[in-house]
Amino acid sequence: MATTPQIRIHSLRAGKVETSEDVDDLHRLVKAKGSVTWIDLTGASAALVQSTARELGLHPLIAEDIIESNERAKVQLVGEVIHVVSFVLHREGDAEVDTHEVDFVLGRGFLLSAHPVDWDPMAAHQLRLGVGPLLARGPDFVLWALVDAIVDGYFPVFDRLGDEIDDVQDAAVEKPLRATLERVFQLKRELLHIRHAVAPSREVFAQLTSREFDLIGEPNSFYFRDVYDHLIRLNDELDTFRELVAGALEIYLSTINNNLSTIMKRLTGVTVILAGIGAVGGLFGMSEAASALSGAEGPGFYIILLVTSLAAVAGVAFLRKIDWL
DSSP states (O other): OOOOOSEEEEEEETTEEEEEOOGGGHHHHHHSTTOEEEEEEESOOHHHHHHHHHHHTOOHHHHHHHHHOOOOSEEEEETTEEEEEEEEEEOOTTSOOEEEEEEEEEETTEEEEEEOTTOOGGGOGGGTTOSHHHHTTOHHHHHHHHHHHHHHTHHHHHHHHHHHHHHHHHHHHHOOOHHHHHHHHHHHHHHHHHHHHHHHHHHHHHHHTTTOOTTSOHHHHHHHHHHHHHHHHHHHHHHHHHHHHHHHHHHHHHHHHHHHHHHHHHHHHHHHHHHHHHHHHHHHTGGGHHHHHHSSSSTHHHHHHHHHHHHHHHHHHHHHHTTOO
């Protein structure tokens, strides 16, 4: 069974792209005059990350951050390189949303990307024409192509969440079951998880588009602005989703209370009717109903039974009219 290479190097020089999966070629390709190189690490070991960082002259803390993979979305200038941390959202079936950290290091003439095997950068639609056209426009353009693909991947996840929130709202009104309540809390957890990944990304791209970093050329800063606009829209949708889920919880509780009130009214109505019948039976001692009216054997029992039954029927009709039964 073929395994995913831990390192894949794409280097453009003199209009030709050279690809390698050998870390020993890294120094030669990156240091070649006029070359533009993209180094992609897929589920790389700590040793490979450290050796790659040494070849690129990166600060040891950058390598440590990539290895630990427990950062939040951020951008920082470390020496002469920019370290960007982004997150891929992954959702399989009815499972909760999972996030995968992706690290980018942008330097002069190179871009380093490090990510788990769950995400394939080569599947980005910007790479459909190959790596060469992207490298020809600079490593910052390759960075944009990859982060744009990551952010574009957020939209299907958000669309599915929106549909599920609509469904859970309908269920909260029609079928306020325990499973509905569990689904509401699952959605609240998912939205909180997504917020931790997506919300800081907006500030990341605000910095990348502010022309604060000279490693991002002015012609390419416009593309990062487009990603920033997408993130603003996604954050607005995220806030809306959180409000809708909170509203679904309120709908669920209101429906439960309304159902409980309906049950209590019906029990009260039944109690009123049965209590009336019981009071008549207790007052006359139904076995002696006839003698209670005439002092002798007679139709008294049947008269009391008929009157009690008619009163009970009238009570039922009245309670149904006021929607208590």
